[in-house]
Amino acid sequence: MQGYEKILLAVDGSDNALEMVRYAGQFVPFKNMKMVLYNVSSSIPDTYWDIEMQPGYAKKIHEVKAWERQQKKVMKEYMDKAVKLLIKGGIPDSSIKVKIHDREKGIARDIIKEAKKDYIAVLVGRKGLSNLKDIVLGSVAIKLLEKLNFATLIVVGEKSKDPMKFLFALDGSENSMSAVKYVGDFIGGKDISASLVHVVRASATHGLGYERFFSINEDIDKVKEKMNVFFDKAKEHLVNVGFKPDAVSSRIISGAQSRAVEIIKEAGEEGCGSIVVGRRGLSRVKEFFIGRVSNKIIHMAREHVVWVVS
Numbered sequence: 001m002q003g004y005e006k007i008l009l010a011v012d013g014s015d016n017a018l019e020m021v022r023y024a025g026q027f028v029p030f031k032n033m034k035m036v037l038y039n040v041s042s043s044i045p046d047t048y049w050d051i052e053m054q055p056g057y058a059k060k061i062h063e064v065k066a067w068e069r070q071q072k073k074v075m076k077e078y079m080d081k082a083v084k085l086l087i088k089g090g091i092p093d094s095s096i097k098v099k100i101h102d103r104e105k106g107i108a109r110d111i112i113k114e115a116k117k118d119y120i121a122v123l124v125g126r127k128g129l130s131n132l133k134d135i136v137l138g139s140v141a142i143k144l145l146e147k148l149n150f151a152t153l154i155v156v157g158e159k160s161k162d163p164m165k166f167l168f169a170l171d172g173s174e175n176s177m178s179a180v181k182y183v184g185d186f187i188g189g190k191d192i193s194a195s196l197v198h199v200v201r202a203s204a205t206h207g208l209g210y211e212r213f214f215s216i217n218e219d220i221d222k223v224k225e226k227m228n229v230f231f232d233k234a235k236e237h238l239v240n241v242g243f244k245p246d247a248v249s250s251r252i253i254s255g256a257q258s259r260a261v262e263i264i265k266e267a268g269e270e271g272c273g274s275i276v277v278g279r280r281g282l283s284r285v286k287e288f289f290i291g292r293v294s295n296k297i298i299h300m301a302r303e304h305v306v307w308v309v310s
Contacts, residue, residue, distance in 0.1 A: 016125035025089020108143035161273035189242030260296035
């Protein structure tokens with residue numbers, strides 16, 4: 001973890017992004033991290049200023065410049081409010097930096113470019129960045145989910161439950177064990193509980209049409225035997241980094257129609273405010289992509305903080 005002490009808070013001027021900032025300031029494991037409040041602003045392209053010399057456009061250019069100045073003023077006030085939220089949460093003023101960046105290639109691509117500067121994680125609000133009622137295909141958060149494969153993406157829900165209670169969605173892969181180790185090392189274990197969960201899909205052998213080509217036929221006993229060994233290793237690591245043994249539980253859920261639905265349901269029943277998934281593994285392909293488990297969880301986990309670990 002040495003050398004990776006910065007957290008990038010991608011804010012867009014929305015109330016939802018402020019909720020994400022409030023979470024970052026209050027989340028105890030972040031207290032010793034450096035926080036960078038990062039906004040990608042869309043200023044007027046230089047080509048538009050070429051019309052300034054044309055007759056009749058002087059007034060409009062004046063109005064545009066006034067609008068741009070007002071937008072910068074609003075964002076500065078917003079950043080001041082965000083800084084105060086972090087300080088109120090216990091983050092020292094000396095650990096907070098504000099960066100307002102003129103858009104270059106696009107909001108998501110500019111965030112990713114900034115994230116390559118040794119950030120340990122990128123935080124976004126569940127809503128706000130897309131300017132829509134929810135995260136949809138093509139929005140900033142989904143683009144980050146697809147392309148941010150070198151840092152952890154943390155998507156903060158609207159009204160998150162207890163963020164100190166974690167559910168780890170595990171599948172027995174090296175990637176999911178890496179997610180346990182990464183988050184465990186990151187957050188430590190003091191006053192934090194962890195629920196280790198593996199979900200087995202229902203067999204589709206009796207389905208009609210195309211479903212017969214995707215039958216799973218998993219031997220539940222073998223799965224349980226394998227996963228219990230995996231759970232023991234995961235728990236051992238968490239205990240070694242500070243979790244109390246009785247604060248780590250494990251469960252195998254079988255016969256599920258949807259892994260994402262069961263993961264979110266289990267998190268709700270256990271009161272877990274944070275869900276951890278690995279970028280690879282659960283979907284049985286090299287990368288999560290649109291339509292796979294991590295994407296579905298981010299779409300559906302409205303009241304949770306979702307950690308997508310690369």
